[in-house]
Each structure stands twice: as structure tokens, then as C-alpha cells.
Amino acid sequence: MSYRDLKWITILIPTILIGGFEFLRHSGPFLQGMSMETGNYFITILTFIVSLSFSNWMFKTIKEQNNRISSEREIRAIYEERERLAKELHDNIAQTLFLLKVHLKKGKLNEAQVLVNSIDSNLRQAIYNLRTSPSEHVTLSKRIENWLDDWNTVSGIDLKLSISINENYFTPAEEVQLFSLIQEAFTNIRKHSDAKYGSLHFETHPNEWKLIIEDNGRGFSENEILPSKYGLLMMKETVSKLGTTIDISSEKNRGSKIIIKGVKKQ
Incomplete structure (x- = not known):
């Protein structure tokens, strides 16, 4: 039912109810013997009952x-964010393929391998994101748990999860970006860290939220050129779009830690 229909029903019900009652009371034979006081009580109670019933129905309809x-x-x-990510993916892959050709012509196989790994990672993440239809209404917590369960099966890396996210805390677009961050981080752990253990801690509070991802892998130093560093750069770009902060710390042979903090948007 449209809002226009609701408006006319709201206008007509009291008019018909009160006007019709008064007309019957003054002209109808079965109400002529009713006193003025009794009629006032009767119309007041009747108006209350009808108004209560109509209000409950109307507000239920508006809520639905x-x-x-x-x-x-x-x-x-969600679809708009997916379209944006798809466009970025197309542009990034096009640029990466161009650089790949350049490196292969120059015989830079290590650099070429880094680019191939980045394409593989991006495509796998995009395919997984497209598997779930927005109409399925899967919560962010459940999507993370399902994906990491598959990740754990493939990688064989021990995993500890701690997820405490209020439903509808993030916008659909933010959920897509956060899920992409988690995918990128754990893809790097599986492919490049040689870790035996990984963990994710994700919690939301009324005014802020925090995401922590750790592993006990080989880590890296700032001056190393590793395939995983391309993924870390992509994560920083995504974080900047979210308007949040990211802190990446790592020590050689002592693992890595990623901390992302954000403020609840009103």
C-alpha cells in the first residue's frame, strides 16, 4: 500500500466514524432513544478502539x-561497491599485465612472479566475493568465519578467531572493503609467511572498532622486496578509502602483526 493510500485512509476513517455516528444518532430510529451523555461515551470508546486498531495496522505497514x-x-x-571494486580490479590487472610483459622482456623473473601472484590473489578474492548474493543477507561475522574455515583447510595453519561484531554496525560498502582486507591479509600469510599459527581479533564498540591480524611466520624487514609487500600496499589503499588507520609491524623470524582501527560513522 502506498503512502498516498495511507494518507486518505487516515483522513476518511475519523470523518466517516464520527460523522456517520452523529448522523445515525440524530436520524436513525435505533439511536434516537440514546441520551447525549451516553452517545458521547459511546463515540469516545468507539473512536479509541478504531483508532488503536488502525494505528497498529498503519505503523506495522509503514515499518514493513x-x-x-x-x-x-x-x-x-553492495552492488555499487562491487562495481567499483570490479573497475579497480580491471584497471589493476591491466596495469599489472603491462608491467609483467615489461619484466619478462627484461628477464626479471622474480619481479614477474610477484605480479603473477598479485593477479592470482586479486582474482581469487573477487570470485569469492561474487559467490555470495547480497539477497542472502549473510552477516559479516559469518562471511569471515566461512572464508577463514576454507582458508584453514587449504593452508593447514592453526587459526584462532575472536569476532565480536554488532550486526548492521558497518555499512554494506564498508563490509565489502573490510572483508577484502581480511582476505588479502590471510592470503599473504598462507602464501608468503611460512607461519604455523595465525589469529584474527575483530571487535566493535559504540564509537570505535578494531581489527588485529597476527602470524608467527618468518616476518620481513623494511628493505626486503617480497611478494607479500604488494598485497600490503593494496591493503593500505583500501584502508585509506575506509578513512581508518593501519599499523603493520614485523620482525625477521618473529612474525607480523596488522592493527586496523576505525571510528563508528554516524
């Missing part, structure tokens, strides 16, 4: 319509 509109808006936001 608002929920539907909100759901459609969230799904549209």
Missing part, C-alpha cells in the same frame, strides 16, 4: 515498507 526500502538500499550499496 521502511524495512523493505532499507533492505533494497543496502543491496544497491
Whole structure:
């Protein structure tokens, strides 16, 4: 039912109820014997009952319509964010393939291998993101748990999870970006860290949230050129779009730690 219909129903019900009662009381044979005081009590009680019933129905209808509109808006936001990520993926792959040709012509096989790994990582993440339809309404916590469960099976790396996220805390677009960050981080751990253990701690509070990812792998120093560093650069770009902060620390043979902090957007 449209808002226009609700408006006219709201206007007509009290008019018909009160006007019709007064008309019957003054002209109808079965109400002519009713006293003025009794009629006033009767119309007051009748108006209350009808108004209560109508209000409950109307607000329930409005709530259902608002929920539907909100759901459609969230799904549209997810598709828009996916389209944006798809465009970025297309542009990045095109640039990476160009650089790959250049490195292969120059015989720089190590650099070429880094680029191939980055393409592989990006494509795998994109394929997984497209598997889940926005209409399925899978929570961010569940998506993270499902993906990391598959990651754990493939990698064989021990994993500790601590996820405490309030539902609907993040916008659909933010959820897509955060999920992409987690995918990138754990893909790097699986491919490049030689870690035996990894962990994820993700918690939300009324005004802020924190995401911590750790591993006990081989780590890296600032002057090393590693395949995983390309992924870390991509993570920093995503974090900048989220408007949050990221701190990446690592020591040789002592693992790595990524801390991402953000503020709840009103």
C-alpha cells in the first residue's frame, strides 16, 4: 500500500466514524432513544478502539515498507561497491599485465612472479566475493568465519578467531572493503609467511572498532622486496578509502602483526 493510500485512509476513517455516528444518532430510529451523555461515551470508546486498531495496522505497514526500502538500499550499496571494486580490479590487472610483459622482456623473473601472484590473489578474492548474493543477507561475522574455515583447510595453519561484531554496525560498502582486507591479509600469510599459527581479533564498540591480524611466520624487514609487500600496499589503499588507520609491524623470524582501527560513522 502506498503512502498516498495511507494518507486518505487516515483522513476518511475519523470523518466517516464520527460523522456517520452523529448522523445515525440524530436520524436513525435505533439511536434516537440514546441520551447525549451516553452517545458521547459511546463515540469516545468507539473512536479509541478504531483508532488503536488502525494505528497498529498503519505503523506495522509503514515499518514493513521502511524495512523493505532499507533492505533494497543496502543491496544497491553492495552492488555499487562491487562495481567499483570490479573497475579497480580491471584497471589493476591491466596495469599489472603491462608491467609483467615489461619484466619478462627484461628477464626479471622474480619481479614477474610477484605480479603473477598479485593477479592470482586479486582474482581469487573477487570470485569469492561474487559467490555470495547480497539477497542472502549473510552477516559479516559469518562471511569471515566461512572464508577463514576454507582458508584453514587449504593452508593447514592453526587459526584462532575472536569476532565480536554488532550486526548492521558497518555499512554494506564498508563490509565489502573490510572483508577484502581480511582476505588479502590471510592470503599473504598462507602464501608468503611460512607461519604455523595465525589469529584474527575483530571487535566493535559504540564509537570505535578494531581489527588485529597476527602470524608467527618468518616476518620481513623494511628493505626486503617480497611478494607479500604488494598485497600490503593494496591493503593500505583500501584502508585509506575506509578513512581508518593501519599499523603493520614485523620482525625477521618473529612474525607480523596488522592493527586496523576505525571510528563508528554516524
